[in-house]
Amino acid sequence: MRFRDRIARFMAGRNGYDAFSMFLLMAALVLLLLARLFYRSPFFAILFQLASWAALGYCIWRVLSRNTYKRQRENAWYYAKQQAVFRWFRSLKDRWQQRKEYKFFRCPSCHALLRVPRGKGKIQLTCRKCGNRFERKS
Ligand SMILES: [Zn+2]
Incomplete structure:
Protein backbone atom coordinates (compact mmCIF):
# COMPACT_ATOMS: atom_id res chain seq x y z
CA MET A 1 0.00 0.00 0.00
CA ARG A 2 1.31 3.42 -0.92
CA PHE A 3 1.98 6.01 1.78
CA ARG A 4 -0.75 8.36 0.54
CA ASP A 5 -3.34 5.58 0.64
CA ARG A 6 -2.25 4.71 4.15
CA ILE A 7 -2.71 8.32 5.25
CA ALA A 8 -6.10 8.49 3.54
CA ARG A 9 -7.19 5.28 5.28
CA PHE A 10 -5.89 6.53 8.62
CA MET A 11 -7.79 9.82 8.25
CA ALA A 12 -11.07 8.22 7.11
CA GLY A 13 -13.87 9.06 9.54
CA ARG A 14 -11.73 11.62 11.34
CA ASN A 15 -12.41 15.33 11.59
CA GLY A 16 -9.32 16.51 9.69
CA TYR A 17 -8.03 20.03 9.42
CA ASP A 18 -10.58 22.84 9.77
CA ALA A 19 -10.65 26.59 10.49
CA PHE A 20 -10.63 26.17 14.27
CA SER A 21 -7.63 23.80 14.05
CA MET A 22 -5.85 26.36 11.88
CA PHE A 23 -6.54 29.04 14.50
CA LEU A 24 -5.18 26.74 17.25
CA LEU A 25 -2.05 26.07 15.22
CA MET A 26 -1.50 29.82 14.70
CA ALA A 27 -2.15 30.45 18.40
CA ALA A 28 0.42 27.76 19.27
CA LEU A 29 3.00 29.48 17.04
CA VAL A 30 2.28 32.92 18.50
CA LEU A 31 2.52 31.52 22.05
CA LEU A 32 5.82 29.84 21.19
CA LEU A 33 7.10 33.18 19.88
CA LEU A 34 5.97 34.88 23.12
CA ALA A 35 7.77 32.20 25.14
CA ARG A 36 10.95 33.07 23.20
CA LEU A 37 10.42 36.82 23.73
CA PHE A 38 9.96 36.35 27.48
CA TYR A 39 13.12 34.28 27.92
CA ARG A 40 14.31 36.65 30.67
CA SER A 41 11.38 35.81 32.95
CA PRO A 42 11.19 32.02 33.34
CA PHE A 43 7.66 32.15 34.76
CA PHE A 44 6.12 33.68 31.62
CA ALA A 45 8.40 31.70 29.32
CA ILE A 46 7.19 28.42 30.84
CA LEU A 47 3.59 29.64 30.94
CA PHE A 48 3.60 30.54 27.23
CA GLN A 49 5.44 27.33 26.38
CA LEU A 50 2.84 25.22 28.19
CA ALA A 51 -0.02 27.16 26.59
CA SER A 52 1.60 26.65 23.19
CA TRP A 53 1.84 22.88 23.72
CA ALA A 54 -1.74 22.80 24.98
CA ALA A 55 -2.98 24.62 21.84
CA LEU A 56 -0.92 22.34 19.59
CA GLY A 57 -2.11 19.23 21.42
CA TYR A 58 -5.74 20.34 21.18
CA CYS A 59 -5.24 21.09 17.47
CA ILE A 60 -3.81 17.60 16.77
CA TRP A 61 -6.47 15.93 18.91
CA ARG A 62 -9.22 17.80 16.95
CA VAL A 63 -7.71 16.81 13.57
CA LEU A 64 -7.59 13.12 14.59
CA SER A 65 -10.93 13.09 16.43
CA ARG A 66 -13.58 10.65 15.20
CA ASN A 67 -16.43 12.58 16.83
CA THR A 68 -16.92 14.76 13.74
CA TYR A 69 -20.32 16.01 14.89
CA LYS A 70 -18.88 17.60 18.03
CA ARG A 71 -15.83 18.94 16.18
CA GLN A 72 -18.05 20.55 13.52
CA ARG A 73 -20.11 22.16 16.26
CA GLU A 74 -16.89 23.54 17.81
CA ASN A 75 -15.87 24.83 14.40
CA ALA A 76 -19.24 26.56 13.95
CA TRP A 77 -18.84 28.12 17.40
CA TYR A 78 -15.38 29.33 16.38
CA TYR A 79 -16.76 30.84 13.15
CA ALA A 80 -19.42 32.75 15.10
CA LYS A 81 -16.76 34.18 17.46
CA GLN A 82 -14.50 35.06 14.53
CA GLN A 83 -17.37 36.88 12.80
CA ALA A 84 -18.13 38.80 16.02
CA VAL A 85 -14.50 39.95 16.18
CA PHE A 86 -14.57 41.01 12.50
CA ARG A 87 -17.85 42.88 13.07
CA TRP A 88 -16.34 44.68 16.06
CA PHE A 89 -13.34 45.84 14.00
CA ARG A 90 -15.62 46.95 11.14
CA SER A 91 -17.74 48.92 13.62
CA LEU A 92 -14.58 50.53 15.02
CA LYS A 93 -13.51 51.51 11.50
CA ASP A 94 -16.98 52.92 10.68
CA ARG A 95 -17.07 54.94 13.89
CA TRP A 96 -13.61 56.33 13.17
CA GLN A 97 -14.63 57.36 9.62
ZN1 LIG B 1 -31.15 50.01 24.88
Missing part, protein backbone atom coordinates in the same frame (compact mmCIF):
# COMPACT_ATOMS: atom_id res chain seq x y z
CA GLN A 98 -17.86 59.01 10.84
CA ARG A 99 -16.38 60.65 13.94
CA LYS A 100 -16.63 64.21 12.54
CA GLU A 101 -20.34 64.04 11.62
CA TYR A 102 -21.66 61.73 14.33
CA LYS A 103 -21.30 60.99 17.98
CA PHE A 104 -21.73 57.46 19.33
CA PHE A 105 -23.29 56.47 22.62
CA ARG A 106 -23.98 53.22 24.40
CA CYS A 107 -27.45 52.65 25.77
CA PRO A 108 -27.07 52.47 29.57
CA SER A 109 -29.54 49.60 29.90
CA CYS A 110 -28.85 47.29 26.92
CA HIS A 111 -25.42 48.59 25.72
CA ALA A 112 -26.62 48.97 22.12
CA LEU A 113 -24.62 51.45 20.06
CA LEU A 114 -26.49 54.64 19.12
CA ARG A 115 -25.39 57.17 16.49
CA VAL A 116 -26.46 60.82 16.63
CA PRO A 117 -25.44 63.86 14.55
CA ARG A 118 -22.90 66.09 16.26
CA GLY A 119 -23.53 69.64 17.47
CA LYS A 120 -27.24 69.41 18.37
CA GLY A 121 -26.68 70.30 22.03
CA LYS A 122 -28.33 68.38 24.82
CA ILE A 123 -30.71 65.86 23.31
CA GLN A 124 -33.09 63.15 24.44
CA LEU A 125 -32.09 59.76 23.02
CA THR A 126 -34.39 56.78 22.61
CA CYS A 127 -32.72 53.40 22.24
CA ARG A 128 -33.98 51.60 19.16
CA LYS A 129 -33.36 48.22 20.68
CA CYS A 130 -34.98 48.49 24.10
CA GLY A 131 -36.80 51.86 24.04
CA ASN A 132 -34.83 53.25 26.99
CA ARG A 133 -34.70 57.08 27.06
CA PHE A 134 -31.71 59.08 28.25
CA GLU A 135 -30.08 62.48 27.77
CA ARG A 136 -26.70 63.20 26.23
CA LYS A 137 -24.81 66.17 24.83
CA SER A 138 -24.14 65.63 21.11
Whole structure:
Protein backbone atom coordinates (compact mmCIF):
# COMPACT_ATOMS: atom_id res chain seq x y z
CA MET A 1 0.00 0.00 0.00
CA ARG A 2 1.31 3.42 -0.92
CA PHE A 3 1.98 6.01 1.78
CA ARG A 4 -0.75 8.36 0.54
CA ASP A 5 -3.34 5.58 0.64
CA ARG A 6 -2.25 4.71 4.15
CA ILE A 7 -2.71 8.32 5.25
CA ALA A 8 -6.10 8.49 3.54
CA ARG A 9 -7.19 5.28 5.28
CA PHE A 10 -5.89 6.53 8.62
CA MET A 11 -7.79 9.82 8.25
CA ALA A 12 -11.07 8.22 7.11
CA GLY A 13 -13.87 9.06 9.54
CA ARG A 14 -11.73 11.62 11.34
CA ASN A 15 -12.41 15.33 11.59
CA GLY A 16 -9.32 16.51 9.69
CA TYR A 17 -8.03 20.03 9.42
CA ASP A 18 -10.58 22.84 9.77
CA ALA A 19 -10.65 26.59 10.49
CA PHE A 20 -10.63 26.17 14.27
CA SER A 21 -7.63 23.80 14.05
CA MET A 22 -5.85 26.36 11.88
CA PHE A 23 -6.54 29.04 14.50
CA LEU A 24 -5.18 26.74 17.25
CA LEU A 25 -2.05 26.07 15.22
CA MET A 26 -1.50 29.82 14.70
CA ALA A 27 -2.15 30.45 18.40
CA ALA A 28 0.42 27.76 19.27
CA LEU A 29 3.00 29.48 17.04
CA VAL A 30 2.28 32.92 18.50
CA LEU A 31 2.52 31.52 22.05
CA LEU A 32 5.82 29.84 21.19
CA LEU A 33 7.10 33.18 19.88
CA LEU A 34 5.97 34.88 23.12
CA ALA A 35 7.77 32.20 25.14
CA ARG A 36 10.95 33.07 23.20
CA LEU A 37 10.42 36.82 23.73
CA PHE A 38 9.96 36.35 27.48
CA TYR A 39 13.12 34.28 27.92
CA ARG A 40 14.31 36.65 30.67
CA SER A 41 11.38 35.81 32.95
CA PRO A 42 11.19 32.02 33.34
CA PHE A 43 7.66 32.15 34.76
CA PHE A 44 6.12 33.68 31.62
CA ALA A 45 8.40 31.70 29.32
CA ILE A 46 7.19 28.42 30.84
CA LEU A 47 3.59 29.64 30.94
CA PHE A 48 3.60 30.54 27.23
CA GLN A 49 5.44 27.33 26.38
CA LEU A 50 2.84 25.22 28.19
CA ALA A 51 -0.02 27.16 26.59
CA SER A 52 1.60 26.65 23.19
CA TRP A 53 1.84 22.88 23.72
CA ALA A 54 -1.74 22.80 24.98
CA ALA A 55 -2.98 24.62 21.84
CA LEU A 56 -0.92 22.34 19.59
CA GLY A 57 -2.11 19.23 21.42
CA TYR A 58 -5.74 20.34 21.18
CA CYS A 59 -5.24 21.09 17.47
CA ILE A 60 -3.81 17.60 16.77
CA TRP A 61 -6.47 15.93 18.91
CA ARG A 62 -9.22 17.80 16.95
CA VAL A 63 -7.71 16.81 13.57
CA LEU A 64 -7.59 13.12 14.59
CA SER A 65 -10.93 13.09 16.43
CA ARG A 66 -13.58 10.65 15.20
CA ASN A 67 -16.43 12.58 16.83
CA THR A 68 -16.92 14.76 13.74
CA TYR A 69 -20.32 16.01 14.89
CA LYS A 70 -18.88 17.60 18.03
CA ARG A 71 -15.83 18.94 16.18
CA GLN A 72 -18.05 20.55 13.52
CA ARG A 73 -20.11 22.16 16.26
CA GLU A 74 -16.89 23.54 17.81
CA ASN A 75 -15.87 24.83 14.40
CA ALA A 76 -19.24 26.56 13.95
CA TRP A 77 -18.84 28.12 17.40
CA TYR A 78 -15.38 29.33 16.38
CA TYR A 79 -16.76 30.84 13.15
CA ALA A 80 -19.42 32.75 15.10
CA LYS A 81 -16.76 34.18 17.46
CA GLN A 82 -14.50 35.06 14.53
CA GLN A 83 -17.37 36.88 12.80
CA ALA A 84 -18.13 38.80 16.02
CA VAL A 85 -14.50 39.95 16.18
CA PHE A 86 -14.57 41.01 12.50
CA ARG A 87 -17.85 42.88 13.07
CA TRP A 88 -16.34 44.68 16.06
CA PHE A 89 -13.34 45.84 14.00
CA ARG A 90 -15.62 46.95 11.14
CA SER A 91 -17.74 48.92 13.62
CA LEU A 92 -14.58 50.53 15.02
CA LYS A 93 -13.51 51.51 11.50
CA ASP A 94 -16.98 52.92 10.68
CA ARG A 95 -17.07 54.94 13.89
CA TRP A 96 -13.61 56.33 13.17
CA GLN A 97 -14.63 57.36 9.62
CA GLN A 98 -17.86 59.01 10.84
CA ARG A 99 -16.38 60.65 13.94
CA LYS A 100 -16.63 64.21 12.54
CA GLU A 101 -20.34 64.04 11.62
CA TYR A 102 -21.66 61.73 14.33
CA LYS A 103 -21.30 60.99 17.98
CA PHE A 104 -21.73 57.46 19.33
CA PHE A 105 -23.29 56.47 22.62
CA ARG A 106 -23.98 53.22 24.40
CA CYS A 107 -27.45 52.65 25.77
CA PRO A 108 -27.07 52.47 29.57
CA SER A 109 -29.54 49.60 29.90
CA CYS A 110 -28.85 47.29 26.92
CA HIS A 111 -25.42 48.59 25.72
CA ALA A 112 -26.62 48.97 22.12
CA LEU A 113 -24.62 51.45 20.06
CA LEU A 114 -26.49 54.64 19.12
CA ARG A 115 -25.39 57.17 16.49
CA VAL A 116 -26.46 60.82 16.63
CA PRO A 117 -25.44 63.86 14.55
CA ARG A 118 -22.90 66.09 16.26
CA GLY A 119 -23.53 69.64 17.47
CA LYS A 120 -27.24 69.41 18.37
CA GLY A 121 -26.68 70.30 22.03
CA LYS A 122 -28.33 68.38 24.82
CA ILE A 123 -30.71 65.86 23.31
CA GLN A 124 -33.09 63.15 24.44
CA LEU A 125 -32.09 59.76 23.02
CA THR A 126 -34.39 56.78 22.61
CA CYS A 127 -32.72 53.40 22.24
CA ARG A 128 -33.98 51.60 19.16
CA LYS A 129 -33.36 48.22 20.68
CA CYS A 130 -34.98 48.49 24.10
CA GLY A 131 -36.80 51.86 24.04
CA ASN A 132 -34.83 53.25 26.99
CA ARG A 133 -34.70 57.08 27.06
CA PHE A 134 -31.71 59.08 28.25
CA GLU A 135 -30.08 62.48 27.77
CA ARG A 136 -26.70 63.20 26.23
CA LYS A 137 -24.81 66.17 24.83
CA SER A 138 -24.14 65.63 21.11
ZN1 LIG B 1 -31.15 50.01 24.88
